[in-house]
Structures are given as C-alpha cells and as structure tokens.
Amino acid sequence: MAPALGFLSTPVSSAEPRSSHNPVIFVHGYNADPGVWGSLKADFRGDGYNDNELFSWGYDTHQSVNEVLAARFQDYLNGVLRQTGAQQVDLVSHSFGSLTSRWYVKFGGGTDTVAHWISLGGPNHGTYTAWACATWDQACRDMSPGSYVQKQLAAGDETPGTVKYATFLSHCDEVINPDNSVALGGATNINAGCLKHNELLGDEGVSRDVRAFLAG
Numbered sequence: 001m002a003p004a005l006g007f008l009s010t011p012v013s014s015a016e017p018r019s020s021h022n023p024v025i026f027v028h029g030y031n032a033d034p035g036v037w038g039s040l041k042a043d044f045r046g047d048g049y050n051d052n053e054l055f056s057w058g059y060d061t062h063q064s065v066n067e068v069l070a071a072r073f074q075d076y077l078n079g080v081l082r083q084t085g086a087q088q089v090d091l092v093s094h095s096f097g098s099l100t101s102r103w104y105v106k107f108g109g110g111t112d113t114v115a116h117w118i119s120l121g122g123p124n125h126g127t128y129t130a131w132a133c134a135t136w137d138q139a140c141r142d143m144s145p146g147s148y149v150q151k152q153l154a155a156g157d158e159t160p161g162t163v164k165y166a167t168f169l170s171h172c173d174e175v176i177n178p179d180n181s182v183a184l185g186g187a188t189n190i191n192a193g194c195l196k197h198n199e200l201l202g203d204e205g206v207s208r209d210v211r212a213f214l215a216g
Contacts (some may be wrong), residue, residue, distance in 0.1 A: 021049055022090045022115050023080050024214070026056045029095025029121075036094065039164025039202040040210070047211055052127070055080050061096055065142045065149045070103040077104070077113065090116040090214050095175065096139055099210055102153055111161025116214050119167045120200040124158075125181040126150045129174075145181075159186035166213045167177045168206055170195040188197060188213065 024044065026037040026139045034056030041054050057076050063069050080089055091114055093101045098119035105117055123130065126145030133140035142149040159165040165187035171179045175197035183189040192206050200206055 008101040022088050022214075023053050023055060023078060023084045023086050024049070024090045024092060025077060025101075026054070027091065027093040027097030028058070029093075029097050030060075030061045031165070032061065032094070034200050034216070040092070040207055043211060045191045050083065059100075062137055062139050064138045065099045065103050066107075066152070069100040069158075070108055073100055073104050074108045074110075077110075081113065085196050088113055090114070090118075090213075092118045092120070092210060093122060094120045095122060095197065096143060098124055099142060099149060099153070103149070104151060105163060108161055111163055114163050116164045116166070118165075118210055119182060119184075120206065120210075120214065121170065121173055121176055121197050122167065122182055123176055124167065124184055125154065125167045126173060127181055128177045139143060157186065158184045164188075164213070164216070166190060166210075168192045168209070170197075170200065173197045173200075 012087045013215050026034070026041070028034055028036050036146045037056050044054055057073060059069060059072060077089060099122065101117065102124070103113050123143045126147065127143055129146065130140040130143035141147055144150070164182060167182045167184055167187050167189045169179055169182035169189065172194040173179055173196065176182055190209060192200060192203065193204055
C-alpha cells in the first residue's frame with residue numbers, strides 16, 4: 001500500500017501576501033524518503049523561501065511510473081497549487097523521481113503547471129544498474145534502458161512545452177550507467193563534477209546552480 005499523502009503543511013492564510021517564488025516540490029529517488037532534501041531545503045530557506053513554499057513528496061518507490069506514481073504525483077501537485085494559490089510550481093527531482101515527475105510533465109498536463117523541472121542524477125534514458133533488481137521490482141524495470149517508460153519519455157520532444165528543463169550529471173555517479181543517460185535534448189545539461197549519486201543532494205555547487213536556475 002502506498003503511504004498516506006499527508007503532504008501539505010499548515011494551510012496558507014488568504015490574508016498573506018502572494019510570494020514572489022513558485023512553490024518548489026522535491027521528489028526523492030528510489031528507496032529514499034523526503035528526508036534526503038534537508039540540506040537543499042535549508043539553502044532555499046537561506047534564499048528567502050519559507051516553509052509554505054517548500055514541499056517534499058513521499059511515495060512508494062516500488063510502484064509503476066506510468067500506471068501509478070504519475071497520477072498520485074499529479075494529485076499531490078494539484079494540492080500544492082490549491083494550498084498556495086500559485087499557478088505553477090518548480091520541480092526538483094533526484095534519481096528515479098525524475099521519471100515520475102517527467103512523466104507527469106509530458107503526459108499529465110504539467111507543461112501548464114510546471115515552470116522549471118530539474119533532474120539530479122536521473123536515469124532519463126535508463127541505467128544498466130537497474131537490471132540488478134528488474135526481475136522483481138517494477139520501478140527497476142522502468143529505470144532499465146529500453147523499457148516502456150523509457151521509450152515513451154524519449155519519443156518525440158524530450159522537453160515539451162515552455163517548461164525550463166535542467167539536468168545535473170556526474171561522471172563519478174556509480175548508479176547511473178552510462179553517465180550521459182541523465183542529459184536531455186532541449187535541457188540545460190550541467191556537469192556537476194566528480195560526485196557520487198547521493199552527493200548530488202548535498203553538494204554546495206549543485207545547490208547554488210539549482211537555485212540560480214530556478215531564479216532564471
């Protein structure tokens with residue numbers, strides 16, 4: 001059973017002034033949870049974001065991207081829009097979370113509701129390391145090169161709409177193989193240097209560039 005949503009913090013009062021920031025939704029990766037975003041969210045707060053603008057989606061990472069997770073993510077995102085009164089959100093995803101958030105953008109109407117989409121070490125064209133668990137785990141099958149999810153996301157325009165897309169890749173990433181799987185046509189593809197897969201979450205340079213991209 002997927003975890004209960006339980007996602008929204010204290011509702012924003014209608015008397016509060018509208019923020020100049022888009023709400024940011026952070027989407028964690030495989031076998032992770034929203035706690036991985038602590039460092040990056042702290043940096044956003046340092047830039048003037050408040051807790052009513054920062055959201056972390058928690059979900060069961062063993063589910064299907066296209067059949068289950070993208071629709072649940074859409075419900076979550078719509079809840080954020082209702083709570084904040086915003087017209088659009090910014091998405092920051094790590095690893096497997098990149099596939100779920102990208103499926104929503106491409107096939108779930110996200111080209112209208114998403115202003116910026118960022119992938120940190122996402123298996124955007126698959127990763128061969130997923131073969132190790134593909135026989136028993138649907139998410140691993142989705143992350144495998146040549147899977148249905150991979151083929152659909154790669155078909156036509158990889159970065160549709162007016163959304164601003166960015167990817168961060170590392171040639172020292174031990175999870176994403178090949179390294180260039182992360183990069184997308186039409187995106188701003190950034191070489192983050194020699195970082196391990198989970199180091200992308202807490203690296204100061206990555207944090208700085210992520211926040212600068214969202215400000216653009």
